[in-house]
Protein backbone atom coordinates (compact mmCIF):
# COMPACT_ATOMS: atom_id res chain seq x y z
CA UNK A 217 0.00 0.00 0.00
CA UNK A 218 1.41 3.41 -1.04
CA UNK A 219 2.04 5.67 1.95
CA UNK A 220 0.00 8.88 2.25
CA UNK A 221 2.90 10.68 3.88
CA UNK A 222 6.65 10.14 3.72
CA UNK A 223 9.19 12.34 5.48
CA UNK A 224 12.90 11.62 5.16
CA UNK A 225 15.70 13.24 7.14
CA UNK A 226 14.11 16.66 7.49
CA UNK A 227 16.09 19.75 8.42
CA UNK A 228 14.46 23.10 9.09
CA UNK A 229 16.07 26.41 9.98
CA UNK A 230 13.78 29.09 11.47
CA UNK A 231 14.49 32.76 10.68
CA UNK A 232 16.24 33.21 14.05
CA UNK A 233 18.61 30.35 13.01
CA UNK A 234 17.05 27.74 15.33
CA UNK A 235 17.79 24.44 13.61
CA UNK A 236 15.39 21.50 13.86
CA UNK A 237 16.49 18.09 12.59
CA UNK A 238 14.29 15.04 12.19
CA UNK A 239 16.56 12.34 10.86
CA UNK A 240 16.92 8.68 11.79
CA UNK A 241 13.91 6.57 10.82
CA UNK A 242 11.64 7.68 7.98
CA UNK A 243 8.23 9.02 9.07
CA UNK A 244 5.69 7.08 7.06
CA UNK A 245 1.91 7.16 7.35
CA UNK A 246 -0.28 4.63 5.54
CA UNK A 247 -3.94 5.13 4.61
CA UNK A 248 -6.26 4.48 7.55
CA UNK A 249 -3.43 4.38 10.08
CA UNK A 250 -3.59 6.04 13.51
CA UNK A 251 -0.18 7.54 14.17
CA UNK A 252 0.96 9.21 17.39
CA UNK A 253 4.16 11.24 17.56
CA UNK A 254 5.83 11.40 20.96
CA UNK A 255 8.77 13.56 21.97
CA UNK A 256 9.88 15.96 24.66
CA UNK A 257 9.14 19.70 24.51
CA UNK A 258 10.92 21.39 21.64
CA UNK A 259 11.81 18.13 19.87
CA UNK A 260 10.16 19.20 16.61
CA UNK A 261 6.67 17.67 16.59
CA UNK A 262 4.93 20.89 15.56
CA UNK A 263 7.71 21.60 13.06
CA UNK A 264 7.07 18.18 11.48
CA UNK A 265 3.33 18.89 11.26
CA UNK A 266 3.95 22.33 9.71
CA UNK A 267 6.02 20.69 6.95
CA UNK A 268 3.35 18.08 6.27
CA UNK A 269 0.83 20.92 5.93
CA UNK A 270 3.13 22.82 3.56
CA UNK A 271 3.38 25.79 5.94
CA UNK A 272 7.17 25.38 6.07
CA UNK A 273 9.70 24.27 3.46
CA UNK A 274 12.58 21.97 4.40
CA UNK A 275 16.16 23.14 4.03
CA UNK A 276 17.20 19.52 3.58
CA UNK A 277 15.36 16.22 3.28
CA UNK A 278 12.06 15.36 1.62
CA UNK A 279 8.42 15.69 2.60
CA UNK A 280 5.81 13.97 0.44
CA UNK A 281 2.06 14.03 1.01
CA UNK A 282 -0.05 12.08 -1.51
CA UNK A 283 3.09 11.94 -3.67
CA UNK A 284 3.44 15.75 -3.77
CA UNK A 285 5.63 18.32 -2.02
CA UNK A 286 3.14 20.04 0.29
CA UNK A 287 4.86 23.46 0.22
CA UNK A 288 4.62 23.55 -3.59
CA UNK A 289 1.09 22.12 -3.78
CA UNK A 290 -0.45 23.86 -0.79
CA UNK A 291 -4.04 24.17 -2.06
CA UNK A 292 -4.27 20.59 -3.34
CA UNK A 293 -2.86 19.13 -0.14
CA UNK A 294 -4.84 21.28 2.28
CA UNK A 295 -8.13 20.00 0.81
CA UNK A 296 -7.14 16.52 1.96
CA UNK A 297 -5.91 17.44 5.44
CA UNK A 298 -7.96 18.72 8.38
CA UNK A 299 -5.87 20.21 11.16
CA UNK A 300 -6.38 21.33 14.74
CA UNK A 301 -3.41 23.31 16.04
CA UNK A 302 -2.19 23.28 19.61
CA UNK A 303 -3.23 26.89 20.04
CA UNK A 304 -6.77 26.85 18.63
CA UNK A 305 -7.17 30.62 19.17
CA UNK A 306 -4.96 31.10 16.13
CA UNK A 307 -7.26 29.13 13.86
CA UNK A 308 -10.77 30.11 14.97
CA UNK A 309 -11.61 33.10 12.82
CA UNK A 310 -15.41 33.22 12.43
CA UNK A 311 -17.37 35.88 14.36
CA UNK A 312 -19.78 33.13 15.51
CA UNK A 313 -19.12 29.41 15.93
CA UNK A 314 -21.43 28.72 12.97
CA UNK A 315 -19.38 30.99 10.67
CA UNK A 316 -16.16 29.41 11.77
CA UNK A 317 -17.29 25.87 10.93
CA UNK A 318 -18.85 27.18 7.70
CA UNK A 319 -15.64 28.96 6.62
CA UNK A 320 -14.18 26.32 4.26
CA UNK A 321 -17.50 25.10 2.76
CA UNK A 322 -18.45 28.75 2.04
CA UNK A 323 -14.99 29.36 0.58
CA UNK A 324 -15.53 26.44 -1.74
CA UNK A 325 -18.65 28.20 -3.02
CA UNK A 326 -21.17 25.66 -1.71
CA UNK A 327 -24.86 26.67 -1.63
CA UNK A 328 -26.36 27.96 1.64
CA UNK A 329 -28.41 24.85 2.41
CA UNK A 330 -25.43 22.57 1.70
CA UNK A 331 -23.28 24.68 4.04
CA UNK A 332 -26.03 24.43 6.68
CA UNK A 333 -26.14 20.66 6.30
CA UNK A 334 -22.35 20.36 6.68
CA UNK A 335 -22.19 22.66 9.73
CA UNK A 336 -25.04 20.90 11.47
CA UNK A 337 -23.55 17.46 10.81
CA UNK A 338 -20.08 18.54 12.10
CA UNK A 339 -21.64 20.23 15.16
CA UNK A 340 -23.72 17.12 15.82
CA UNK A 341 -20.64 14.88 15.67
CA UNK A 342 -19.03 16.97 18.40
CA UNK A 343 -22.16 17.70 20.46
CA UNK A 344 -21.75 21.45 20.07
CA UNK A 345 -25.06 22.38 18.42
CA UNK A 346 -25.84 24.57 21.46
CA UNK A 347 -22.69 26.65 20.76
CA UNK A 348 -23.40 27.53 17.13
CA UNK A 349 -24.56 31.10 17.86
CA UNK A 350 -21.84 31.87 20.39
CA UNK A 351 -18.88 34.19 19.92
CA UNK A 352 -15.82 31.85 19.85
CA UNK A 353 -13.68 34.24 21.92
CA UNK A 354 -15.84 33.61 25.02
CA UNK A 355 -15.80 29.81 24.82
CA UNK A 356 -13.82 27.65 27.23
CA UNK A 357 -10.56 26.05 26.06
CA UNK A 358 -12.21 22.63 25.63
CA UNK A 359 -15.17 24.12 23.73
CA UNK A 360 -12.79 25.98 21.39
CA UNK A 361 -10.95 22.73 20.69
CA UNK A 362 -14.22 21.07 19.67
CA UNK A 363 -15.16 24.03 17.44
CA UNK A 364 -11.76 23.88 15.71
CA UNK A 365 -12.19 20.14 15.20
CA UNK A 366 -15.68 20.63 13.76
CA UNK A 367 -14.16 23.16 11.32
CA UNK A 368 -11.41 20.72 10.38
CA UNK A 369 -13.95 17.97 9.73
CA UNK A 370 -16.38 20.12 7.75
CA UNK A 371 -14.89 18.97 4.45
CA UNK A 372 -14.35 15.36 5.53
CA UNK A 373 -10.60 15.26 4.92
CA UNK A 374 -8.64 12.06 4.22
CA UNK A 375 -6.15 12.95 6.95
CA UNK A 376 -6.76 14.61 10.32
CA UNK A 377 -3.82 16.11 12.18
CA UNK A 378 -4.22 17.21 15.80
CA UNK A 379 -1.42 18.82 17.78
CA UNK A 380 -2.09 18.06 21.47
CA UNK A 381 -5.79 17.14 21.08
CA UNK A 382 -6.32 16.60 24.81
CA UNK A 383 -5.00 19.95 26.07
CA UNK A 384 -7.72 21.80 27.97
CA UNK A 385 -10.09 18.81 28.02
CA UNK A 386 -11.58 17.48 31.26
CA UNK A 387 -11.57 13.68 31.81
CA UNK A 388 -15.07 13.21 30.35
CA UNK A 389 -14.32 15.33 27.27
CA UNK A 390 -10.99 13.52 26.87
CA UNK A 391 -12.76 10.16 26.82
CA UNK A 392 -15.30 11.51 24.32
CA UNK A 393 -12.45 12.84 22.14
CA UNK A 394 -10.68 9.44 22.15
CA UNK A 395 -13.95 7.72 21.17
CA UNK A 396 -14.69 10.28 18.48
CA UNK A 397 -11.22 10.04 16.91
CA UNK A 398 -11.45 6.26 16.84
CA UNK A 399 -14.94 6.47 15.33
CA UNK A 400 -13.74 8.87 12.60
CA UNK A 401 -10.91 6.48 11.83
CA UNK A 402 -13.06 3.36 11.79
CA UNK A 403 -16.26 4.61 10.19
CA UNK A 404 -15.00 7.40 7.89
CA UNK A 405 -11.55 5.88 7.29
CA UNK A 406 -9.84 9.12 8.27
CA UNK A 407 -6.10 8.71 8.80
CA UNK A 408 -5.01 10.23 12.13
CA UNK A 409 -1.75 11.92 13.06
CA UNK A 410 -1.65 13.11 16.64
CA UNK A 411 0.94 14.56 18.98
CA UNK A 412 0.34 14.34 22.69
CA UNK A 413 1.99 14.43 26.08
CA UNK A 414 -1.00 12.55 27.46
CA UNK A 415 0.75 9.21 27.37
CA UNK A 416 -1.92 7.17 29.17
CA UNK A 417 -4.43 7.55 26.31
CA UNK A 418 -1.93 6.63 23.57
CA UNK A 419 -2.52 2.83 23.69
CA UNK A 420 -6.24 3.46 23.02
CA UNK A 421 -5.46 5.61 20.00
CA UNK A 422 -2.35 4.47 18.18
CA UNK A 423 -1.60 1.80 15.62
CA UNK A 424 1.91 3.21 15.24
CA UNK A 425 3.97 5.42 17.53
CA UNK A 426 7.03 7.45 16.50
CA UNK A 427 9.42 8.68 19.18
CA UNK A 428 11.54 11.77 18.51
CA UNK A 429 14.61 12.62 20.55
CA UNK A 430 17.65 14.85 20.01
CA UNK A 431 16.89 15.53 16.34
CA UNK A 432 16.24 11.91 15.47
CA UNK A 433 13.22 9.69 15.02
CA UNK A 434 14.60 7.03 17.33
CA UNK A 435 11.81 4.49 17.50
CA UNK A 436 8.75 3.32 15.57
CA UNK A 437 6.39 0.56 16.61
CA UNK A 438 3.05 -0.53 17.99
CA UNK A 439 2.15 0.72 21.50
CA UNK A 440 3.20 -2.67 22.91
CA UNK A 441 6.59 -2.51 21.18
CA UNK A 442 7.30 1.11 22.08
CA UNK A 443 6.05 1.05 25.65
CA UNK A 444 7.99 -2.08 26.52
CA UNK A 445 11.18 -0.19 25.55
CA UNK A 446 11.32 1.81 28.76
CA UNK A 447 15.01 2.83 28.39
CA UNK A 448 14.50 4.54 25.01
CA UNK A 449 11.42 6.30 26.36
CA UNK A 450 13.17 7.57 29.49
CA UNK A 451 16.08 8.72 27.33
CA UNK A 452 13.54 10.82 25.40
CA UNK A 453 12.19 12.20 28.70
CA UNK A 454 8.99 10.14 28.34
CA UNK A 455 7.33 7.82 30.81
CA UNK A 456 5.42 4.77 29.57
CA UNK A 457 1.69 4.64 30.40
CA UNK A 458 1.20 3.45 33.95
CA UNK A 459 -0.73 0.31 32.88
CA UNK A 460 1.96 -0.58 30.31
CA UNK A 461 4.69 -0.22 32.92
CA UNK A 462 2.82 -2.26 35.56
CA UNK A 463 1.98 -5.13 33.20
CA UNK A 464 5.50 -5.19 31.66
CA UNK A 465 6.85 -5.58 35.19
CA UNK A 466 4.39 -8.42 35.83
CA UNK A 467 5.63 -10.06 32.60
CA UNK A 468 9.24 -9.64 33.75
CA UNK A 469 8.24 -11.37 36.98
CA UNK A 470 7.01 -14.41 35.10
CA UNK A 471 3.29 -13.64 34.71
CA UNK A 472 2.21 -14.37 31.15
CA UNK A 473 -0.10 -11.49 30.32
CA UNK A 474 -0.94 -9.02 27.55
CA UNK A 475 -0.41 -5.30 28.02
CA UNK A 476 -3.89 -3.78 28.54
CA UNK A 477 -4.96 -0.59 26.80
CA UNK A 478 -7.59 0.51 29.30
CA UNK A 479 -8.43 0.14 32.96
CA UNK A 480 -11.38 -2.25 32.30
CA UNK A 481 -9.09 -4.58 30.34
CA UNK A 482 -6.46 -4.33 33.10
CA UNK A 483 -9.05 -5.26 35.72
CA UNK A 484 -10.07 -8.39 33.80
CA UNK A 485 -6.45 -9.45 33.26
CA UNK A 486 -5.62 -8.94 36.94
CA UNK A 487 -8.70 -10.91 38.03
CA UNK A 488 -7.61 -13.76 35.72
CA UNK A 489 -4.07 -13.71 37.11
CA UNK A 490 -5.36 -13.68 40.68
CA UNK A 491 -7.81 -16.50 40.00
CA UNK A 492 -5.04 -18.61 38.47
CA UNK A 493 -3.01 -18.15 41.61
CA UNK A 494 -6.17 -18.78 43.69
CA UNK A 495 -5.63 -15.54 45.58
CA UNK A 496 -9.32 -14.55 45.34
Ligand SMILES: Nc1ncnc2c1ncn2[C@@H]1O[C@H](COP(=O)(O)OP(=O)(O)OP(=O)(O)O)[C@@H](O)[C@H]1O
Nearest residue numbers: 230232234236255256257258259260261262263264
Ligand atom coordinates in the same frame (compact mmCIF):
# COMPACT_ATOMS: atom_id res chain seq x y z
N1 LIG B 1 8.75 30.18 14.67
C1 LIG B 1 9.84 29.75 15.29
N2 LIG B 1 10.97 30.49 15.33
C2 LIG B 1 12.08 30.05 15.94
N3 LIG B 1 12.19 28.86 16.55
C3 LIG B 1 11.10 28.09 16.55
C4 LIG B 1 9.87 28.47 15.93
N4 LIG B 1 8.97 27.48 16.11
C5 LIG B 1 9.60 26.51 16.79
N5 LIG B 1 10.87 26.87 17.07
C6 LIG B 1 11.89 26.08 17.78
O1 LIG B 1 12.02 24.82 17.11
C7 LIG B 1 12.21 23.77 18.05
C8 LIG B 1 11.11 22.71 17.84
O2 LIG B 1 9.88 23.31 18.19
P1 LIG B 1 8.49 22.54 18.02
O3 LIG B 1 7.42 23.54 18.36
O4 LIG B 1 8.44 21.89 16.68
O5 LIG B 1 8.61 21.43 19.15
P2 LIG B 1 7.49 20.48 19.79
O6 LIG B 1 8.08 19.11 19.82
O7 LIG B 1 6.20 20.65 19.06
O8 LIG B 1 7.39 21.08 21.26
P3 LIG B 1 6.18 21.03 22.35
O9 LIG B 1 6.04 19.62 22.82
O10 LIG B 1 6.69 21.92 23.44
O11 LIG B 1 4.94 21.57 21.69
C9 LIG B 1 12.20 24.41 19.43
O12 LIG B 1 13.53 24.63 19.81
C10 LIG B 1 11.48 25.73 19.20
O13 LIG B 1 11.94 26.72 20.10
